[in-house]
Amino acid sequence: MTDVLNNDAAADATAGAMIDADVLDDLLHEIDLHTDVLMTWDYERSRSALVKLYEKAKTSQWNGNDLPWDLDVDMEKLAASNNAERFGVLRQPGSPVAAWGEKEWVEFRIHSQAHSLSQFLHGEQGALVCTGLITSTTPWIDAKYYAATQVMDEARHVEVFARYLDEKIQLKYPINDNLGGLLDTIVEDGRWDMTYLGMQIMVEGLALAAFGFMHMMSQEPLLKQLLRYVMSDEARHVAFGVLSLKEFYDGLSQAELRERQEFAYEAAVRLKRRFSNGEVFARLGADPKQVFAYLDANRDPMQLQFQTMLFSKIVPNAKKLGLLDAGDGWLRKRFEELEIIEFEHGMNAVDEYELLDAVADSADDPAEISA
Numbered sequence: 001m002t003d004v005l006n007n008d009a010a011a012d013a014t015a016g017a018m019i020d021a022d023v024l025d026d027l028l029h030e031i032d033l034h035t036d037v038l039m040t041w042d043y044e045r046s047r048s049a050l051v052k053l054y055e056k057a058k059t060s061q062w063n064g065n066d067l068p069w070d071l072d073v074d075m076e077k078l079a080a081s082n083n084a085e086r087f088g089v090l091r092q093p094g095s096p097v098a099a100w101g102e103k104e105w106v107e108f109r110i111h112s113q114a115h116s117l118s119q120f121l122h123g124e125q126g127a128l129v130c131t132g133l134i135t136s137t138t139p140w141i142d143a144k145y146y147a148a149t150q151v152m153d154e155a156r157h158v159e160v161f162a163r164y165l166d167e168k169i170q171l172k173y174p175i176n177d178n179l180g181g182l183l184d185t186i187v188e189d190g191r192w193d194m195t196y197l198g199m200q201i202m203v204e205g206l207a208l209a210a211f212g213f214m215h216m217m218s219q220e221p222l223l224k225q226l227l228r229y230v231m232s233d234e235a236r237h238v239a240f241g242v243l244s245l246k247e248f249y250d251g252l253s254q255a256e257l258r259e260r261q262e263f264a265y266e267a268a269v270r271l272k273r274r275f276s277n278g279e280v281f282a283r284l285g286a287d288p289k290q291v292f293a294y295l296d297a298n299r300d301p302m303q304l305q306f307q308t309m310l311f312s313k314i315v316p317n318a319k320k321l322g323l324l325d326a327g328d329g330w331l332r333k334r335f336e337e338l339e340i341i342e343f344e345h346g347m348n349a350v351d352e353y354e355l356l357d358a359v360a361d362s363a364d365d366p367a368e369i370s371a
Helices: 007-014 021-027 048-058 075-080 102-137 141-169 177-189 192-217 221-249 254-274 278-283 288-297 301-309 314-320 330-337 349-356 358-364
Strands: none
Touching: 048 141, 048 221, 048 349, 075 102, 102 141, 102 177, 102 192, 102 278, 141 221, 177 192, 177 254, 192 221, 192 254, 192 301, 192 314, 221 314, 221 349, 254 330, 278 288, 314 330, 314 349
């Protein structure tokens, strides 16, 4: 992976505007692809579950412009949307930020929301790119059809998160190193099923749980409605990954499954680190290393619960795919070490996605989605 400045692309992108090369270096990110494009001449609609998902996706489209963008965002409500009890041990005497008062903690919560939403934005662009790859690399026409609808979904998600950050919060964070590294790994691998596993199961699965948590906590009406619509799309996306990979994994050897188990575990570790908020502490003048050392020595129960909850959608889907107990149960042991195995009996995405149809909900009761 390299960050490069492509002069021709930059000239096209800026439409004649003069932008400093160093700025463009920060804006453009190039990843080497190692994949083949697969076209199929078999147009038979042979996978009924994917056909059903595709039909569902076609009738569940929504327009980001229809969200109530005229609403003013109350920054105090936005701050209250971030669980105030997370990082509570940092309020104790002797912590690196013990001198922070309520003003600083409100600012921290606002920045934490901006940081989380920024990572959602970057992750959605990653999903946009990966789903475009899936349309090119998956061998089944039904999967190509559905992936094409997800490309539209992901473009819409990038649009609404960027607009919310730019117009309402006016505060944005760059991509977290752990998330950025994981997206690079997913794209660089080249095997279509690894793209599915990394993006549809791991990244999208964690995002769905995080969206649900933020939606539950949110007191900000526009954000609450935006998240509810995005969640309905994400549930279909994760179901798409489960439906596609289940068939493929049933034909893999134990050695091949072990490689996927290890890939899923490494992704989980990176995703867990993604929510450490190191960038926020640094921007607000605290030393992240000192903060993390203090948190390691003084386990914060609310932060640990939050980080664990983020895997509530990933673990049951890994079980549905047979990855959890494949071979000697290697992934189960790793998930036990991460203290996330408790979610294995949760609802998998195939059973869940119809419950989160925001378009149908709003058609029945327009007020329900922002309640």
